[in-house]
Amino acid sequence: MNRTHIVLVFLCCLLMHGCKTRSATEGNKINVVCTTTMIYDAIQQIFDTTLNVYALMKPGTDPHTYKASAGEVKLLKASDVILYNGLNLEGKIAQTLENLKKTNKSIAVTDFLNQDDLIFIDEKIPDPHVWFDIPLWQMAIQSVVLEIVSRYKNYFSVEQLDYISKNEENYLVELTEAHLEAIRMFEMIPQEKRILITAHDAFNYFGKAYNFQVLGLQGISTASEHGLKDIIDMINLIVENRIPAIFIESTIQEKSVKAVIEGCKSKGYSLKLGGVLYSDATGPKHLGHHTLAGAFRHNVHQIYNALKDE
Template sequence: MKKLLILLVFPALLLAGCNNEAASEDQNGNEKVKVVTTIAQIADVARNVGGDNVEVESLMGPGTDPHLYKATHSDIELLQEADIIFYNGHHLEGQMNKVFKKMRQQKPTYAVAESIPEEKMDADPENPEIYDPHVWFDVTMWQYTVDEVAKGLSDLDPDNTEAYEKNAENYKQKLDELHKYAKEQINKIPEESRVLVTAHDAFHYFGKAYGLEVRGLQGLSTESEFGLKDVQRIVDLLSERNIKAVFVESSVSERSINAVVEGAKENGHNVKIGGELYSDAMGPEDTKEGTYIGMFKHNIETIVNALK
């Protein structure tokens, strides 16, 4: 019986030893930097800049509202296991500020949107001391975050600095092409129809960069509530300007925009839902809209098709 037990146990121990040795060899030869981000837009930047040298995870998936997001126990564990953390900043992830403050004492933690020069930022009309955090809607502003991610990775992993810098430059060239594409497409919309109405004020940088007037039912954060006066304000705008389409957002309840559509109908003005836009969240990872460029193009095409 003892001989049989030894015969059974010894191979298992030997196999376990081999597995541990293999894992050790992988770590010594091909160890990847563990990157954790909040929103998927930043995760996409990290993947493009980091390439094969990083392993990236995003806390917030499709349809997630970062304004209201609270870190779970598993999120805290993931952040603790990370080598480096990238988040947006400017109060986008308002419920997680204490978490970032704690993590900053333990490891490199970057608020990538706060690398953008202040003169390029817009203040919140309701809270002038706070900047609008939705910087990814101006491609030229978002390029600053690419440089910030490259810097963070290079400081942590200097042996691969050349690769990070090269990847960042290549990605920014793609973003230059995206910026040009967006301008060309928006120009297809008649000037009088270039009015973008959405659930909350996420698209102001987009409007400034590409020539649209942007109106939102709620403020910069979805934490703010909308009331009957807000609905009536948008309904009046739709009627006066003869606007034919409004847009829902993937991370915001359709309830607010549906109230606008119904209010316009009661006023004798028919308005349609022009489509779903990605505002604070992107699409699923395995889709075109799960990348920053794919998400941006989806929004452009949806807006142009509805308003032109």
């Protein structure tokens, strides 16, 4: 074989490798990185082994303050698709995600939502905690699934598309059941008792869906500060309205919530700790709280038990 032949063989190999269509049944699967545990849960359940699905954040990670390590930035850059919440939820890595959008790699789940369905703080800042509006979240996830399937149409086999569609249906049904269960349970709590006080404003969509007045010690981002005055105002409001319970969030330190309980105690009012709610991340697998439906159900039961009539 002379030198020209060697070059030709090399070029053919290169072309064949470059043109090779990726397939979900072979070893060269599409790599998808999901930022939050809520997005990971949806994509993992629906696509299962047809994609390599990675979660950037873990249960208990606060997405507002999350910073990617060097290894995680590498994972983001090496991935084929990045799915993130958007609306500035992932505040510290928002710019990295936005930059990767230019290469058509990152997809914001909330980009598929109608602006009219979003809750705005001060009329201009959209609240990013959309997963607590179950029908809205279902719509967003359906759009994401459609986007991935159409982006990689030759990648999935007919059988795999059928499998994905069945998984998607199961995922949506489980969420609908959790949503209906919430409606049924909260019907038993009188309207005047539907006041939900948590560590930060993660539950505005939840409040809108189930008719709760929602108050957070911090704003919609945990990166914001809350001062002594906020705590004192909250204590006065709780005591005046005889609000029975306050909740801790799994992704936030509990010291401000504890300060409110202590403050109420000093005014002779016993404020109950309603337990831990999953706000910006799902929970551990051994409790069945690693899925959005599982975490959501846990929240509904905690709120119901703390606010129902004794």
